[in-house]
Amino acid sequence: MPKAAHKVVVIGHRNPDTDSICSAIAYAELKNKTSDLVCEPRRAGKMNQETEFVLKKFGVKPPRMCTDVNPKIRDVDYREMPGIPGSTSLRKAWEIMRDKQIDTLPVTSPDNELEGVITVKDIATANMDVFDTGILAKSQTTYRNILETLGGTMVVGREDDVCTTGHIRIGTATPEMLENTVEKGDIVILTNRYESQLCAIEKEASLLIICNGSKVGRTIQRIAEEMGVAIMSAPVDTYAAGKLISQCAPISYYMTRSDIMKFTLVTPVADVTRVMAKVRHRYFPILDEDGKYCGMVSRRNIINLQKRRIILVDHNEATQAVEGFDQAEILEIIDHHRIGSLETSGPVYFRNQPVGCTATIITQMYDENGMEIPPQIAGLLLAAILSDTLVFRSPTCTPLDEALAKRLAKIAGVDIDEFASEMFEAGEKLDGKTAEEVFLQDFKVFMCGDIRFGVAQGSYMTRKNLLAAEALLQPYLEEARNKQNVEDIYMLLTDVPKEESVVISDGRYASEVLSDGFETQPAEDGSFTLPGVVSRKKQFIPALMTAYQEL
Structure with missing residues (x-):
């Protein structure tokens, strides 16, 4: 089923300054109020002391770190299909593959640990191995699997018992011939012939499978109980039972347990693509952050990948952009620097103005959209302008920067000179810093x-x-x-x-x-x-x- 779309990441440059982070926060807030996008401000590096002071001053939570927007498996619309237990029969596993149109199934424990994978090739190989008459004992097949595969009912014995000994015998011959072939612990497929049933019990078979839905006489049931022989009744004939019996074996016997090709939610798609090009598997299991199984991914899922969507603020240089920006879909760029080396795969909204600060542009955009600027956001925008223009001393400062800063100071309820002095003092402290x-x-x-x-x-x-x-x-x-x-x-x-x-x-x-x-x-x-x-x-x-x- 499709995953929920990732939020649009609004992010500044690496080694972010106050303008980069405050502008990302303010612009994400504006986009969430004026568009259908769900935006989240992020930061491409560690915050400096000045920015930490500003966010704390106005009670704003720091944006989460994001150093890489390369697409990961979590961005792929992978299949969230549940795992199946290792006790599942080969027949049941094949039916699931047929119904879900998938050729690989994950085998998981009750707490969702990945134990192995079973493929349609594994099932085909198992079905061709028809001469291994001891397969049910070797694979520790449960009676429940046999009942489910043959559509039978338990007459004598318990469904939870397990085949541990013996070989599979087809008892259509005379009782005399049966006596020479059946050994202790065997599983015998029979018809409604009383003498054959009694002979198999006397030979201490472990299980009798009575075909064609035939009723089992009370005497046979009583003797079987006394001898510790289980009896099932199945609606199929002996031919069908013989064909289906090997398909009762649990997939845990045939599944791949080691060297499983698997990925995690944070595995880069580029790495997955390289692996898929080298192997013939079509589906691969995925593990979540806790190492638990959570889905399957295929080549088709990778082809249909939806790229991460990002909005860049306060930069347009490729060398300053977050890792993997070229693998993401850039929706917008809001900046006040020279036009640099960054390229996009398609047209984007690009706003670049010769002002002292990106926050100045974003303040204008609040006004253009008729949006009131909250005091917290006003404080952040003001801090960014004061930081980038060095309190209006920088030659990059324009009358617009200064005018908007004074207005933002009123909204935020701070004195520009006092606030700027506190902010720069916080930023230039060297105590305990490398x-x-x-x-x-x-x-x-x-x-x-x-x-x-x-x-x-x-x-x-x-x-x-x-x-x-x-x-x-x-x-x-x-x-x-x-x-x-x-x-x-x-x-x-x-x-x-x-x-x-x-x-x-x-x-x-x-x-x-x-x-x-x-x-x-x-x-x-x-x-x-x-x-x-x-x-x-x-x-x-x-x-x-x-x-x-x-x-």
């Missing part, structure tokens, strides 16, 4: 031709905290460059009150690019001080791009 944690608070990767470079940024209200961050990060840059697999790496330490940035870097071209891009020379410690440079997007990246192009 160099990697500080570096990745706001890190992005960019491409210029074949050169891949990364830029991190941190904003500081005091010079003391800025210098402490520089001392912590400088020794880490080489390691960061190797981990992020970039040619050059830069850390932009922005002094908000002084409206300047200190840049530390590592890499083959980094120092040369900074010198050429900003027409300045490094200090003795190799750092660059860039007066008036506070915006990564509008001031720093364009200068780097120009310098790289001239290399």
Whole structure:
């Protein structure tokens, strides 16, 4: 049966900043109110301290982490068919396969543990092995299976008993010949002939199957009970009983127990496709998060896969997007950065405006849809604008950013200067943080031709905290460059009150690019001080791009 459709994921870039997360939350809220989509905000990385402070300040639950939107088995419309117990007869298993039009059945325990699989090939092989007259004893077949397969009734004995000894005999011969063939513990298929029935009992057969629905005399029943011989009555003739008897064996005897090809709900579809291309099976069992069986998946299910649906906010660069974005269906992109390298498989709603913050665009969209902005959401949107524009000091800031921020502050009930001071102070604390944690608070990767470079940024209200961050990060840059697999790496330490940035870097071209891009020379410690440079997007990246192009 079809699965419930996944929620549309509204998500920002990797190593998310305050704008990325707050815009995702606010836009998901807007889409849920103005469209038929069910949207959920997610984050593509760990939140920084500034964002944590903002969400706590306004009582908003942090979005769940989502680092990969590659389609998984849980996204596939797999078959939620129940497993069958290992005691099921071959005949019953074949009937289920026939009715459900499937050639593989999962065999499960009472608590839904996967014990094995049985295929139509296994059943065909079992049915061809007609000369193994001891199969019912070997497979520990229950009397219940025999009754169900032959459509019989129990005359003497218990349905829950199990065949443990003997061979299958067809007792249509004379009693004299029967006496020479039947051995103790055998299962004997008979007609209504009294002498043959009595002979089989005297030979201590374990079970008599009386065919053609014949009645069993009271004397025979009494003697059988005394001798511990079970008796069944079946409506079929001896020919049909002989054909069907081997199909009473439980599937546990024939099923595949080890090396079962199976997947979990979180197995990537790409991995499943590769496996399916190498084997001839058509159906594969699926296990849930607890390792329990939950369904079967086939090639047809994979072909009909519905891709994950996502909305990207605050970025449109492939290097910054969540893993697997190219395997998802991108519905919308809302951004305020340069148009980057991200490609889509079809047309999407793409809104890109030259403003200081994605939150500014989303605030406009609330207004355009005639939606009132709740105080909590207003607080988040305000925080994003203040963070991205450095409290209106950034050259990316526009009159629209400032005007909307002031309005949002009234809705949220906060003073802009006081709130901004608290927010930045929370974000620049280094207590107990590693160099990697500080570096990745706001890190992005960019491409210029074949050169891949990364830029991190941190904003500081005091010079003391800025210098402490520089001392912590400088020794880490080489390691960061190797981990992020970039040619050059830069850390932009922005002094908000002084409206300047200190840049530390590592890499083959980094120092040369900074010198050429900003027409300045490094200090003795190799750092660059860039007066008036506070915006990564509008001031720093364009200068780097120009310098790289001239290399």
